Amino acid sequence: MSWLKYALINVAETCFRMLPIPTRTGLITLGNPGRNSPVILTCNFHLTVVRVKRALRGIDAYLLVANSRGINVWCAATGGLFTNHDVISVLKTSGIEDLVDHRHVILPQLAATGIEGKYVRKKTGWIVQWGPVDIKDLPVYLQQRKKTPAMRQVSFPAEQRFEMAVAWAFPISLVAGLILLPLWRGGILPAVSLTWGLALAIFMTFPLYQQWLNPKSERIGFVLFDFGRGGVQLILLAGIFAGLVVVAKYTGQFSGTFFLRWGIMSTLVVLVLSLDLMGSTPLYKSGLHTDRFLNVALDVNKCKGAGFCEQVCPRNCYDVDHHRHLATQPRADLCVQCGACIVQCPFDALCFESPNGETIAPEMVRKFKLNLLGKRLVKTKDRPGIKQ
Ligand code: SF4
Numbered sequence: 389m390s391w392l393k394y395a396l397i398n399v400a401e402t403c404f405r406m407l408p409i410p411t412r413t414g415l416i417t418l419g420n421p422g423r424n425s426p427v428i429l430t431c432n433f434h435l436t437v438v439r440v441k442r443a444l445r446g447i448d449a450y451l452l453v454a455n456s457r458g459i460n461v462w463c464a465a466t467g468g469l470f471t472n473h474d475v476i477s478v479l480k481t482s483g484i485e486d487l488v489d490h491r492h493v494i495l496p497q498l499a500a501t502g503i504e505g506k507y508v509r510k511k512t513g514w515i516v517q518w519g520p521v522d523i524k525d526l527p528v529y530l531q532q533r534k535k536t537p538a539m540r541q542v543s544f545p546a547e548q549r550f551e552m553a554v555a556w557a558f559p560i561s562l563v564a565g566l567i568l569l570p571l572w573r574g575g576i577l578p579a580v581s582l583t584w585g586l587a588l589a590i591f592m593t594f595p596l597y598q599q600w601l602n603p604k605s606e607r608i609g610f611v612l613f614d615f616g617r618g619g620v621q622l623i624l625l626a627g628i629f630a631g632l633v634v635v636a637k638y639t640g641q642f643s644g645t646f647f648l649r650w651g652i653m654s655t656l657v658v659l660v661l662s663l664d665l666m667g668s669t670p671l672y673k674s675g676l677h678t679d680r681f682l683n684v685a686l687d688v689n690k691c692k693g694a695g696f697c698e699q700v701c702p703r704n705c706y707d708v709d710h711h712r713h714l715a716t717q718p719r720a721d722l723c724v725q726c727g728a729c730i731v732q733c734p735f736d737a738l739c740f741e742s743p744n745g746e747t748i749a750p751e752m753v754r755k756f757k758l759n760l761l762g763k764r765l766v767k768t769k770d771r772p773g774i775k776q
């Protein structure tokens with residue numbers, strides 16, 4: 389694929405990133421793979437497949453594309469749309485079993501919230517290895533077959549923040565433009581500028597305010613940025629309209645046109661401020677989460693030091709003491725409650741625990757996925773090995 393075509397695909401699909409953009413599932417041959425070549429599996433979000441293929445240029449490998457309903461790895465896996473069944477299905481039906489002598493398949497690390505390595509192995513014989521978080525690290529990972537802590541950890545660099553700003557601003561400004569076209573043509577340019585300006589400001593200044601989103605001070609982040617809960621948008625809109633009434637009364641502009649125009653602009657501002665910033669990156673928890681204050685509790689009596697938790701944690705919360713065969717959580721305060729470690733632990737040594745001592749068992753996390761957990765906390769009766 390030429391550089392120009394690659395750039396155009398990136399621009400177009402970033403603008404429509406909020407929509408599923410599926411591509412064909414199945415097997416793609418990269419270069420001239422042999423019987424020992426690596427097998428890499430990804431989702432069928434078109435942009436992801438294009439980027440993986442580009443990152444693997446010059447490498448002989450097999451790429452399996454599994455059905456994630458055209459949604460990116462993180463969103464599909466956490467939302468229950470990229471599942472064990474999808475991975476098993478492509479491993480069984482693509483013909484890959486006849487092409488290689490080994491049974492190792494590399495999956496994107498961010499799929500670990502929704503796909504259980506142990507289950508896939510039991511059903512297919514394939515051993516799941518968790519690749520790096522970022523596609524660009526794939527070639528180095530394939531060379532070393534080892535992930536550095538940096539390859540395991542999610543960051544939210546400027547280019548990704550810009551991409552997310554575009555992904556939010558484009559559809560909102562498009563809809564705003566279409567609504568304003570018959571009502572107020574002169575308002576289209578200010579509305580579009582306002583939308584893009586606000587979206588860019590929110591994402592590009594992220595490092596300046598991210599400290600307030602830190603889980604430890606999350607109650608502040610919750611109030612300021614979590615517009616998904618508590619009808620904050622409605623309160624904000626009500627306040628703006630009350631202000632408009634006062635202004636209209638004192639300036640003598642009390643008319644339908646005045647309220648229509650300023651009402652549309654105000655709604656737009658509230659809409660852009662309501663974007664799910666935390667849902668735009670695995671770095672922070674989504675505003676959709678029901679309970680924001682869960683800890684991951686470790687049962688030291690069950691832990692065998694297998695290290696799957698360390699391999700899949702996007703916040704690098706774990707270290708594994710290989711002498712004592714025990715995981716530790718020295719950076720537990722960075723946890724974003726994604727559940728990946730709980731899903732992957734083969735000995736069920738981890739579970740979610742609330743500040744009140746209620747727990748969500750591993751089988752619940754595996755069954756309902758991150759965004760679907762709801763209120764499935766149960767009182768902890770007797771868990772003597774639990775260590776916080
Ligand atoms: S918590 Fe589970 S995955 Fe982590 S080291 Fe212990 S046994 Fe292994």
Ligand code: SF4
Pocket residue numbers: 684700701702703704705722723724725726727728729730
């Ligand atoms: S420790 Fe927290 S952030 Fe890390 S994998 Fe487990 S739930 Fe996710």
